[in-house]
Amino acid sequence: MEVRINNIRKEFDRFAALNDVSLNIASGELIALLGPSGSGKTTLLRLIAGLDFPTDGKIFFGDEDASHHSVQDRHVGFVFQHYALFRHMTVAQNIGFGLKVRPSASRPPKTEIKKRVSDLLDMVQLSGLENRYPNQLSGGQRQRVALARAMAIEPRILLLDEPFGALDAKVRKELRRWLREFHDRTGHTTVFVTHDQEEALELADRVVVMSQGKIEQVGSADDVYDRPQSPFVFSFIGESSHLPVEVKDGTVLFQGEPIGLSEGANTAGDLFFRPEDVVLTDESQALSGKVTACRRLAGTRIAEIDIANNGHAPFHVEVEVPLHAPVELGAEARFRPTRWKIFNK
Amino acid sequence: MTASATASKAGWRVKQPSIIPGFGLTLGFSLAYLSLIILIPIAGLLWRTAELGWSGFFAILTDERTIRALYVSFGTAFAAALINVIFGTILAWVLTRYRFPGRRLIDAMVDLPFALPTAVAGIAFASLYAPNGWVGSLFMPFRIAFTPYGIVIALIFIGLPFVVRTVQPIMEEIDREVEEAAATLGANRFQTIFQVLLPGLTPAVLTGFALAFARGVGEYGSVIFIAGNIPYVSEIAPLLIVIRLEEFNYAGATAIATIMLLISFAMLLVINLIQAWSRRRYGNV
Numbered sequence: 001m002e003v004r005i006n007n008i009r010k011e012f013d014r015f016a017a018l019n020d021v022s023l024n025i026a027s028g029e030l031i032a033l034l035g036p037s038g039s040g041k042t043t044l045l046r047l048i049a050g051l052d053f054p055t056d057g058k059i060f061f062g063d064e065d066a067s068h069h070s071v072q073d074r075h076v077g078f079v080f081q082h083y084a085l086f087r088h089m090t091v092a093q094n095i096g097f098g099l100k101v102r103p104s105a106s107r108p109p110k111t112e113i114k115k116r117v118s119d120l121l122d123m124v125q126l127s128g129l130e131n132r133y134p135n136q137l138s139g140g141q142r143q144r145v146a147l148a149r150a151m152a153i154e155p156r157i158l159l160l161d162e163p164f165g166a167l168d169a170k171v172r173k174e175l176r177r178w179l180r181e182f183h184d185r186t187g188h189t190t191v192f193v194t195h196d197q198e199e200a201l202e203l204a205d206r207v208v209v210m211s212q213g214k215i216e217q218v219g220s221a222d223d224v225y226d227r228p229q230s231p232f233v234f235s236f237i238g239e240s241s242h243l244p245v246e247v248k249d250g251t252v253l254f255q256g257e258p259i260g261l262s263e264g265a266n267t268a269g270d271l272f273f274r275p276e277d278v279v280l281t282d283e284s285q286a287l288s289g290k291v292t293a294c295r296r297l298a299g300t301r302i303a304e305i306d307i308a309n310n311g312h313a314p315f316h317v318e319v320e321v322p323l324h325a326p327v328e329l330g331a332e333a334r335f336r337p338t339r340w341k342i343f344n345k
Numbered sequence: 346m347t348a349s350a351t352a353s354k355a356g357w358r359v360k361q362p363s364i365i366p367g368f369g370l371t372l373g374f375s376l377a378y379l380s381l382i383i384l385i386p387i388a389g390l391l392w393r394t395a396e397l398g399w400s401g402f403f404a405i406l407t408d409e410r411t412i413r414a415l416y417v418s419f420g421t422a423f424a425a426a427l428i429n430v431i432f433g434t435i436l437a438w439v440l441t442r443y444r445f446p447g448r449r450l451i452d453a454m455v456d457l458p459f460a461l462p463t464a465v466a467g468i469a470f471a472s473l474y475a476p477n478g479w480v481g482s483l484f485m486p487f488r489i490a491f492t493p494y495g496i497v498i499a500l501i502f503i504g505l506p507f508v509v510r511t512v513q514p515i516m517e518e519i520d521r522e523v524e525e526a527a528a529t530l531g532a533n534r535f536q537t538i539f540q541v542l543l544p545g546l547t548p549a550v551l552t553g554f555a556l557a558f559a560r561g562v563g564e565y566g567s568v569i570f571i572a573g574n575i576p577y578v579s580e581i582a583p584l585l586i587v588i589r590l591e592e593f594n595y596a597g598a599t600a601i602a603t604i605m606l607l608i609s610f611a612m613l614l615v616i617n618l619i620q621a622w623s624r625r626r627y628g629n630v
Binding site: 049051070071072075076077078080081082084085086087088089097098101102146149150152153 | 520522523525526527528529530531532533536540541544545547
């Protein structure tokens, strides 16, 4: 099911949690809403589900305007952060609930419900646990029961709120891969909320980066990591450092001195670059500073460098240095970004 | 599961392996305290009853007046507890779910039956529900006061806070997400309340019922004013005990008390077992 979100605005007591948000989700896509807490990502998910209603704007499911349809009428599968399983029901009763509460005209017969439940249990690899109660399951199992329960009603879209938030790192990784396979198998349009960028980049077809009630950028993992369109995206996704610079006559100046970079238009702004997009150099036109720390991070080595700032607090940047040539603490390091972007002030 | 299994096993050992010190001291204190407050008085009760011998005991047990009094006591307490479960749960729902002016006042009023001398409540009810009272006159010719219905009304008053105060905290803990989950699955409000929310409250409701019921069985002060105390009709067992005492028939009084004790104990035991069962199913409540 294709979903179109048109100029949505949502206010809570005058506070705009979402401000003029538009997004098109193609049928069968796996979309991540990524952002820090308070960025409005969960609010957007709840608006799509119909658990909240927009102050302004419209939501379309295909060609149907669903903006004012109740949550019951939208037929969405929603998986809650803390699973929200019914603890007085067995796993099988939880999964079958959505079918059991249908009006008698569209309710499948008991044997049919039973078969559907057992198929779903197979699908989430929990066969044999149908008579357990939720408090007898592990976190990862509960998560999969919640997913099976949401899938039982044959939802038009699947919405997941921080689906792996409450799980430990190892289970989270397994479930992440499992969810991707699950999505590829079932082909449901899926939207999930996360604040974990690794999760979003690894899992989603497209990542929607949000901040302060607005969409900052929508794109593939490559797009948002390699071609960030705003200072927020640049600093929120991956590691980055930034320095105030000016551009005059096509040359980038830092503290009035050229640093060996060139840029088209004259401007003043912030120069952003990632630690891995930096080379150490001996040339005079370069950035330079004192190495204050050197950390080994798995397959890389990161140096922290302080650049003097005329008596003010020094600029702090991080650059990747070659593994085989560690820099000395306290030594002077000269470097130059190889990929960078300047955002106007 | 494993935690509760080991805990129950540890309960059977004299020395439990907890690292918290003072087990011997606190257990000793608990036993001495329970002995002084509960066990010794009850032992005295049984001792006094034993003076009667089996035949005397059976004579009192099978006496028509005793049976009727026990029937009235347990019947009215059961009915009142049942009514309290329904309306107490609704009251708890209103107090936890809605914010309205005067909510705190109503919340405080719920506790009044705890504090008010029960005799005062009894007299107030008697004058209100009497055939010529404000409320009682409305229901004429159906008589409320001075019949078992009056007893039920007094016991509803006495037992209400027990239900509200046990259900309320559990209701406050219900996750909003659970209700929303039911809605996303297509359940309407009615189905959400009756199939999702209320079953989750079962253990708390049972506890409230047991407390209100036990309190109602033992209630004396408020009931004697509104009951009319007609033997075989609206005479409660505690009153019959007092009557026997006034006749200096101590063995007769303790015999009725012993019967009440046994029935109450059996009923509370059954309720406790149901609670333990539902707790095992639903997790800790």
